[in-house]
Amino acid sequence: MLLKFTKMHGAGNDFVVVDLISQRCRLRSRDIRLLADRHFGVGCDQVLVVEPPGRPEVDFRYRIYNADGSEAEQCGNGARCFARFVRDKQLTSKRIIRVETAGGIIELRVRDKQQVEVDMGAPEFEPERIPLRAATRAASYTVALDGRELELGALSMGNPHAILRVEDVAQAAVDSLGPALERHPDFPQRVNVGFMEVVSEREIRLRVFERGAGETLACGTGACAAVVYGISRGWLQGVVTVHLPGGKLEIAWAGAGHPVVMTGPTAVVFEGSIRI
Numbered sequence: 001m002l003l004k005f006t007k008m009h010g011a012g013n014d015f016v017v018v019d020l021i022s023q024r025c026r027l028r029s030r031d032i033r034l035l036a037d038r039h040f041g042v043g044c045d046q047v048l049v050v051e052p053p054g055r056p057e058v059d060f061r062y063r064i065y066n067a068d069g070s071e072a073e074q075c076g077n078g079a080r081c082f083a084r085f086v087r088d089k090q091l092t093s094k095r096i097i098r099v100e101t102a103g104g105i106i107e108l109r110v111r112d113k114q115q116v117e118v119d120m121g122a123p124e125f126e127p128e129r130i131p132l133r134a135a136t137r138a139a140s141y142t143v144a145l146d147g148r149e150l151e152l153g154a155l156s157m158g159n160p161h162a163i164l165r166v167e168d169v170a171q172a173a174v175d176s177l178g179p180a181l182e183r184h185p186d187f188p189q190r191v192n193v194g195f196m197e198v199v200s201e202r203e204i205r206l207r208v209f210e211r212g213a214g215e216t217l218a219c220g221t222g223a224c225a226a227v228v229y230g231i232s233r234g235w236l237q238g239v240v241t242v243h244l245p246g247g248k249l250e251i252a253w254a255g256a257g258h259p260v261v262m263t264g265p266t267a268v269v270f271e272g273s274i275r276i
């Protein structure tokens with residue numbers, strides 16, 4: 001069939017967005033990999049799928065697939081693009097949109113055409129909720145890798161994140177440590193790996209090696225996880241500006257039990273159709 005899609009991005013984290021309310025289609029893992037393929041398909045970090053709600057308290061079901069075909073529980077930059085897409089396509093006229101993801105319910109608040117605020121829900125720290133193989137919850141963990149001991153933070157934003165603090169993010173060993181930690185046996189569901197340079201109490205630089213997609217130009221849940229880790233360690237406070245290779249996000253977190261609120265841009269790149 002000929003599948004209609006919209007290519008979008010949020011701070012350079014790019015998406016193929018597909019409306020499966022107006023189009024009837026079942027996307028297989030190989031279809032996702034084709035859509036995401038930058039040579040043989042459209043090309044993106046994640047494929048986002050709009051589905052009808054599965055329960056009355058939400059407006060849509062929001063499904064997220066990484067470029068390697070795996071399904072993810074949450075995607076922050078994607079959530080903002082999702083909000084813009086469902087309004088542009090007149091699937092809703094609401095400015096506050098509640099969606100169900102595999103990582104829980106999140107609320108998308110459309111400020112204007114470009115900026116969307118997302119209530120990402122509260123982070124989770126218990127090792128079994130991340131999931132991380134650790135006996136007890138700790139402020140940071142030590143992971144053994146190739147004879148080295150790495151200190152990192154670990155938490156769930158609906159999806160799993162590990163965060164390493166580095167002196168200079170431009171020099172961070174993202175290409176080697178990213179894939180090695182993504183598939184480290186201590187993280188049984190694999191993990192997204194963030195490299196955070198603290199600039200000041202209200203500003204960080206961040207690069208993220210994403211599970212199932214490799215290094216991306218921005219990761220929304222990665223930005224939330226890094227700020228939560230930085231606030232928990234006393235390095236950051238209040239509303240934090242996160243500089244990523246593709247743009248910047250504002251992240252606010254009031255502490256344990258409170259939701260993380262992310263604000264950032266959305267952009268439509270082009271529309272098209274592809275035979276799958």
Ligand SMILES: N[C@@H](CCC[C@H](N)C(=O)O)C(=O)O
Nearest residue numbers: 072075076077159219220221
């Ligand atoms: N780009 C995302 C996260 C996408 C999912 C992630 N790779 C995972 O597998 O958990 C974001 O903006 O949060």
